Amino acid sequence: MNVRLLHPSIQSHVHKCDSDNSGGILVCKCSDKPVRVNVQGGIAHNHACGCTKCWKPTGAAFSVVAVVPTENISVVENSDKLTVVDKTALIxxxxxxxxxxxxxxxxxxxHAFQGLSFIHPELFENDSxxxxxxxxxxxxxxxGGVDPSEMSEIRARFKDLGLEPYDCLSPALMDYVATWTAKKRGALG
Structure with missing residues (x-):
């Protein structure tokens, strides 16, 4: 299979490290005065994402993204270099x-995800x-520019890597969103 670059951390095999990750420092790609963000505690729902909003390494068709409680995020160096990409976006x-x-x-x-922050785990200083x-x-x-004719091969590659491909979120996350919505509307107690 000659699949385009999915993402460097999942191209030939799925990055497998510490499932009990306790956080760490995320570092941007700047060689001079990089932004550093401290993440306290573990991350959840780490996944490949094909949306056009998420940051992707050069040449990658997918990002790798996870969530962490927003209260566990703090910018520790060079916060003056940060700007919000799209102030109208949910994230x-x-x-x-x-x-x-x-x-x-x-x-x-x-939103069902209010209070969560999305991060890119490959930016952690450590590899765990x-x-x-x-x-x-x-x-x-x-x-994002992937030719539709490549999609069958991409989905097959994700399955080979043990990553079930969805055209939305995983069933567990979709159930979470639907439950939040039902409770908000009064359909569930």
């Missing part, structure tokens, strides 16, 4: 103005972050 992605790397993205408005467990928004990679 307020803070990116380095110099290198463009997305450092953290809190969900601040009312939990492996991705699924691929989300796979079809959205087409919107």
């Amino acid at each position: 307020q992605r803070y990116a380095c103005k110099a290198c463009g790397t997305h450092m953290h993205g809190p969900v601040e408005r009312e 972050w939990p492996q991705p467990t699924f691929a989300a928004f796979v079809s959205s990679a087409i919107e």
Whole structure:
């Protein structure tokens, strides 16, 4: 199989490290005065993402992204280099103005994910972050320039890597969103 670059950490095998990750420091790609973000505690729902909003390494069709409680995020160096990419978006992605790397993205408005921040685990200084467990928004990679004729091969590669490909979120996360919505509307207690 000659699949385009999915993401450096999952191209030939799935990054497998510490499933009990206790956080660490995320570092942007700047060689001079990089932004550093401290993540306290573990991360959850690490996955490959094909959406066009997430930051991806050069040449990659997918990002690798996870969530952490926003209260566990703090910028510890060079916060003046951060700017919000799209102030109208649900996820307020803070990116380095110099290198463009997305450092953290809190969900601040009312939503099932309010109180969570999206991060890119490959930015941890250490290599002990939990492996991705699924691929989300796979079809959205087409919107980012992937030829539709490549999608069958991409989905097959994700399955070979043990990452179930979805065109939305994983069933557990979709159930979480639907439960939150049902409770908000009064359909569930």
